[in-house]
Amino acid sequence: MTDKKTLLLVDGSSYLYRAFHAMPDLRAVPGDSASPATGAIRGMINMMTALRREVRADYAACVFDAPGKTFRDDWYPEYKANRSPMPDDLRSQIEPIHQVVKLLGWPVLCVPDVEADDVIGTLARTAAKQGIEVIVSSGDKDLSQLVDEHVTIIDTMNGKKRDIAGVTAEFGVPPSLMIDYQTLVGDAVDNVPGVEKVGPKTAAKWLGEYGSLDGLIARAGDVKGQAGENLRKVLDWLPQGRRLVTIRTDCDLDGHVAGLPSLDGIAIGAQQIDELKVFYERFGFKSLVKSLEAHDTPPERIEESRKSHGAEGGTGLFDQPGFEAVEKASNLVYDTILAWEMFDQWLAKLQSADLVALDTETTSLDEMVAEIVGISFSVTPGEAAYVPVGHNYPDAPAQLPRDEVLARLKPWLEDGTKKKLGQHIKYDRHVFANHGIEVQGYAHDTMLQSYVLEVHKPHGLASLAERHLGRTGIDYEDLCGKGAHQIPFSQVAIDKAAEYACEDSDQTLDVHRAxxxxxxxxxxxRFVYELEMATSETLYRIERNGVLIDAPTLASQSNELGKRIMALEQEAYTLAGQPFNLGSPKQIGEVFFTKLGLPVVKKTPSGAPSTDEEVLEKLAEDFPLPAKILEHRGLSKLKGTYTDKLGLLAHPRSGRVHTHYAQAVAVTGRLSSNDPNLQNIPIRTAEGRRVREAFVAPAGRVIASSDYSQIELRIMAHISGDESLLRAFKEGIDVHRATAGEVFGVAVDQVSSEQRRYAKVINFGLIYGMSSFGLARNLGIDNKAAASYIDRYFARYPGVKAYMDETKARAKEIGYVETVFGRRLYLPEIKSPNGPRRGAAERAAINAPMQGTAADLIKLSMVKVQEVLDAEKRGTKMIMQVHDELVFEVPESEVEWVRTEIPRLMASVADLKVPLLAEIGFGPNWDKAH
Structure with missing residues (x-):
């Protein structure tokens, strides 16, 4: 009896996107941005070579999407309408990828009018009917509907396996219900709507309760709540949605796979060595050429090479100036420290090492309360150690006492001459501080290195290791589970925890070396990176300080808001002529369009009249009811997000709120604030501004707020070098009055308040790339008048016009723009064939250098001010950063020093062509300090 045969199907379209986004920006001629992009090609070679080595198969094919439309576009013209066009740098690599995959011995399938998923589905069913085992290699969850006793999906990038049990565990439904599940959830990537606000949990719950989508539809009237209403609104759509998400398994592949249903036409072949060598030389893959030259080396030599250099026989991952290829060690040495003798050996290593990768495992993601469960270190690649100190599951082995471990580590941790690195070091700083240790000597943070080098890509350690090392590791959810079933790290078995923790430190060290x-x-x-490292230190101090919250003031505001919200409901009922749910789009739609006959502004994907925010704002210009609903929504959000919750987020002992500043998120370099978000407190309404009254100073102190004046306009003057703008700022003229004088042709002292308002909208609007249409809408004038204002602006400020044109042209040439200080801001859509996307990228090209430079300036200010506060041993504390503003808690005895020195320091951090100006105010709370 012979063994079962295997068919291996590779989702080539999924692979090539992952290769493109995982790899650095490699070029055929290193360092020459005009030469062909090669990163996706190189990544594809790595992935296909590794897959062939790891999975043995009798038959195989790599399946790609063909260009052009498919049958689903005929069924539903909006199919994939929201999907971004393929980046030009990836499109140029498609043909070479197809070529090299063939040269590597893989049959390549690309069927016109048929998506890759449908080709895979058809071949999988054809093979399964013949008793052939099918393995599909893909990261696409949509293929899970194909899984059965003969078909399994593997994701080699993260080690995930989706068999029947795996699919059921991951999605909460078996593969046989995945089509129904996908229909309910929808597919945002392919622009296939599901049931509004129905996510994976609700979909799985419904299918478990009703047995199938058909069963659910038959009893749709029984489903309660808003979810039930949303379900009933799309009953007519669901059959079409199911049709769109269903992978076909009966496609006509004649002419593409010879001899079907026999699979002999897609047998995997030998690599074409000579042709591969020519290909590799053409695209500059020098290390791959060397590996091919060793093709005739005796097997024993190849084995020696693999043992010495890792699985790929010493092949470097990248060929790029300044890039040091890092190979994965084949023999990892990970120690678990359970005895003092080994601890002392490792402590000696730490003391003598030039650089140590350091990581903590903790009880919480909230850095202000997290406690240490274990600590890992790595000093040399492939070697690491884990000290468990807080694992508390039954039968856990005896561990070294945490307090004594930390006491012995404290001198090294607090020694600034002992250089350390980590991944997101600010978090670990807080964790150690929770145990009374102020870590010194952090020299590097791999998250920030990635943020500076490749801001447009993910910065998590797993992504970095995969992208730069070709290494995959243990997933946290595989270790601890997820959702309601997730266990705390303290309950993970120590042997598994040690492997995971050591791997983190080991990979961090390797990523740093790359x-x-x-x-x-x-x-x-390098300057930008050093600024980010210094900013991380300052943010740690700000977060640690926190800001005092007046809970009774918030409670009083919540009570007032609650009364106003109830009054708005009654006013809305009166205008509608009936009670209705102000949070129900369906009921709002019925009142607006059926009862009151309001005009339909736009429709939802299912064809119903839309009542989204944009529609309400448009209707509110002419009708009172939409305006009431908007006000109701705004006050409800303010109450729910801030006045109800801020007091609850305060630390119970200190009464202070400690926000988390995310440093590696915004592509412009700006910081974001979370838990709570202090940067999004609305200030355009009186109610929103009042929330700031609850941010107070303790007795004997006051709040000070210092912010830059017209910072982005000053940066525009500096970058553009426009003489009129430079003169206005140098002479201290109100720049909006100066602009009004130029645009309206009047003397500056004759400018009216209305003209100044227009000029202000023009000044800021053009910074953000506003069109004449947008300006007309903002000013409430016609397009012709708005276009005339813009023409006059550019005639008076030709330097600004030249800057905008030159910046867009340069961005299209190199793919990014820079701040004054050298921060790179990438624009992947700048050459998009899609007009709106390209236009958005062009507007970003103009604005990003100004936003990014403003972000750099406030970071320079934070760092400089903190240095001076420390050097002079001042009692003043920096407690918040909000956009271009720094907020302080100041002892009354230091008010005059702060009044003079903080604005001076902020204005002196950079030498621009125009003077920087910072203004400061004081008060008992944040609102009064403005």
Whole structure:
């Protein structure tokens, strides 16, 4: 009896996107941005070579999407309408990818009018009917509907396996119900609507309760609540949705796979060595050429090479100036420290090492309360150690006492001459501080290295290791589970926890060795990185300080808001002529369009009249009811997000709120604030501004707020070099009055308040790339008048016009723009064939250098001010950063010093062509300090 045969199907379209986004920006001629992009090609070679080595198969095919429309576009013209066009740098690599996959021995399938998923589905069913085992390699969850006793999906990038049990565990439904599940949830990527606000949990619950989508539809009237209403609104759509998400398994592949149903036409073949060598030389893959030249080396030599250099026989991952290829060690040595003898050995290693990768495992993601469960270190690649100190599951082995471990580590941790690195070091700083240790000597943060080098890509350690090392690791959810079934790290078995923790430190060290040379090779990027490292230190101090919250004031505001919200409901009922749910789009739609006959502004994907925010704002211009609903929504959000919750987020002992500043999120370099978000407190309404009254100073102190004046306009003057703008700022003229004088042709002292308002909208609007249409809408004038204002603006400020044109042209040439200080802001859509997307990228090209430079300036200010506060041993504390504003808690005895010195320091951090100006105010609370 022979063994069962296997068919291996590769989702080539999924693979090539992952290769493109995982790899650095490699070029055929290293360092030449005009030469062909090669990153996706190189990544594809790595992935296909590794897959062939790891999975043995009798038959195989790599399946790609063909260009052009498919049959689903005929069924539903909006199919995939929201999907971004393929980046030009990826499109140029498609043909070479197809070519090299064939040269590697893989049959390549690309069927016109048929998506890759449908080709895979058809071949999988054809093979399964013949008793052939099918393995599909893809990260696409949509293929889970194909899984059965013969078909399994593997994701080699993260080690995930989706068999029947795996699919059921991951999605809460078996593969046989995945089509129904996908229909309910929808597919945002492919622009296939599901049931509004129905996510994976609700979909799985419904299918478990009603047995199938058909069963659910038959009893749709029984489903309660808003979800039930949303379900009933799309009953007519669901059959079409199911049709769109269903992978076909009966496609006509004649002419593409010879001899079907026999699979002999897609047998995997040998690599074409000579042709591969020519291909590799053409695209500059020098290390791959060398590996091919060793093709005739005796097997024993190849084995020796693999043992010495890792699984790929010493092939470097990248060929790029300033990039040091890091190979995965084949023999990892990970120690678990359960005895003092081994601890002392490792402590000696830490003391003598030039650089140590350091990581903590903790009880919480909230850094202000997290406690240490274990600590890992790595000093050399492939070697790491884990000290468990807080695992508390039954039969856990005896561990070294946490307090004594930390006491012995404290001198090394607090020694600034002992250099350390980590991934997101600010979090670990807080964790150690929770145990009374102020870590010194952090020299590097791999998250920030990635943020500076490749701001447009993910910065998590798993992504970095995969992208730069070709390494995959243990997933946290595989270790601890997820959702309601997730266990705390303290209950993870120590042997598994040690492997995971050691791997983190080991990979962090390896990633640093890959990224740091690239930063060293570029003076401007190195400056930005050093600024980010210094900012991380300052943010740690700000977060640690926190801001005092007056809970009774918030409670009083919540009570007032609650009364106003109830009054608005009654006013809305009166205008509608009936009670209705102000939070129900369906009921609002019925009142607006059926009862009151309001005009339909736009429709939802299912064809119903839309009542989204944009529609309400448009209707509110002419009708009172939409305005009431908007006010109701705004006050409800203010109450629910801030006045009800801020007091609850305060630390119970200190009464202070400690926000978390995310440093590696915004592509412009701006910081974001979370838990709570202090940067989004609305200030355009009186109610929103009043929330700031609850941010108070303790007795004997006051709040000070210092912010830059017209910072982005000053940056525009500096970058553009426009003489009129420069003169206005140098002479201290109100720049909006100056603009009004230029645009309206009047003397500056004759400018009216209305003309100044128009000029202010023009000044800021053009910074953000506003069109004449947008300006007309903002000013309430016609397009012709708005276009005339813009023409006159550019005639008076030709330097601004030249800057905008030159910036867009340069961005299209190199793919990014820079701040004054060298921060790179990438624009992947700048050459998009899609007009609106390209236009958005062009507007970003104009604005991003100004937003990014403003972000750099406030970071420079934060760092400088904190340095001076420390050097002079001042009692003043920096407690918040909000956009271009720094907020302080100031002892009354230091008010005059702060009044003079903080604005001076902020204005002196950079030498621009125009003077920087910072203004400061004081008060008992944040609102009064403005």
């Amino acid at each position: 990224l740091w040379p690239r930063l060293q090779a570029d003076e401007k990027l």
